[in-house]
Amino acid sequence: MKNFIELGVKPGMILEVHASLSSFGYVIGGAQTVVDALIDVVGYSGTILMPMHCSNNTEPTFWVNPPVEMGLAETIRENTPAFHKKESESVCMGDIAENLRRRDGAVISNHPNSAYVAWGKYAKLLCNRHSLHFSLSEESPTARLYELKGYVLLLGVGFDNCTALHLAEYRSDCRPILLQGAAVEIEGRRVWKKYLDIDVNSDEFVLVELELKEKGAIRDMKIGNSDVKLFRADVAIDEMVRCFEARSKYEIYR
Template sequence: MAEQPSAVGNDAARREELAHRLGSLGVRRGGVLMVHASLSGTGAAPELVRDALLAALGPEGTLIVPAFTPENSDTSRAYREAVAGMGVAEAATYRETMPPFDPDATGCPTMGALAECVWSTHGAVRSAHPQTSLAGLGPRARQLLRWHPRRSHLGRLSPMRRLYAADAQILLLRVGFEVCSAFHYAEYLTRPRPPRRTYRCVVGDKGNWVEYRDLTLDDSDFGEIGSRLPRRMLAEAEWASRAVVLCAMRDVVGHAKGQMSGYRRALA
């Protein structure tokens, strides 16, 4: 009777196959790669995908994921959805008991299984922003994520600027450009600047609400912006029955900035 392949063996083969596919797509060994991913329906554990990404990058490469926590706010869509249907007293209690952001302990459930896996991996680095932190693994992660002031979600003072300077690549693994957070960096580069707004979140201790101002970020047209990108900017493949897209951050941010500076201004 033939011996059945073990689950461990299957995982190793699948990890190797994905790493090879990513390398063939153009993921640079030794580079910086920011990944947005949906693993739903793949049957692949997030650890397998994380390890495949690290294998494609090689020991000198650095993997970055968004580890956003919009739940830690009373000015976010996530908060409004959470309190929808609550009475005044119940909503007040909910707000009072919201836990503060802790980069070493606060999960990022809306970012997906891969992001949760990466930030919680031993040795991972995570930036300190209470709403738009980034997390990373690799030799450049600490340098890229070292400083992230509240007043710059994803702007010139944030790690996003350092990813741009590092000529990072962006990988959309079974997701579309509507979740491409690098387009937010393009918002900071547009002229005239988008309007600013007030944000609030909990930091340090429960009940310690802080308030700050930053750009009014708007991702409602990101999918449309992505659809207008020249195809020459994109390397495309398929994995687990859905599209995989690789691109250079500088290229797509520059093109997104041009689009925003045009039609967004016309609509203002």
């Protein structure tokens, strides 16, 4: 708890958190200890937001790591369970996000593969309106975080894990549009629902870290073995938009 305070985390702060528990080394109490510390610092007057993405509930022909076996795509579409806020598996989000998900008062946004979980004063405001189409754009928890001038806290992960920065991809119009899909429940019936989104790619997010460091817009320190960073979400997103617009390789899509 004192480490987060030293970094600059304050009561009432709105935080999008991305975390690797293993990056700290041994933590007594594991993920529960980390989430307890975050809650103790920001308090209920603040809000903690974490991605709870279910990437196995997406259009299988886009899978690359690993790619889907030839001929299995339709079988996957027909048999993937419909998204459920409490039961669907999040993929590669980690134990800390899963711990927050189980907390009393946690609110989960209703997107089949790009959901967020939030706890605190603005949890409902952040999560209650999450558009199926263009999942991390203007009708998403990401955009609400921007409007509320929230912060991003990276615990042992890099900028390529920062979900908030995807908003810059939509705002800079630098990615091609594609037809996505996911299993959802509509009127008690499981269906495969198609929707529009962009081909998001976080590889270039490292560029904004260099820009923010030059401007002194990142606070960082070590907690255990973990490299920890804190910065304003809106400042980083605006800077990322400028980076994309200055060096876009996707002019054909404009």
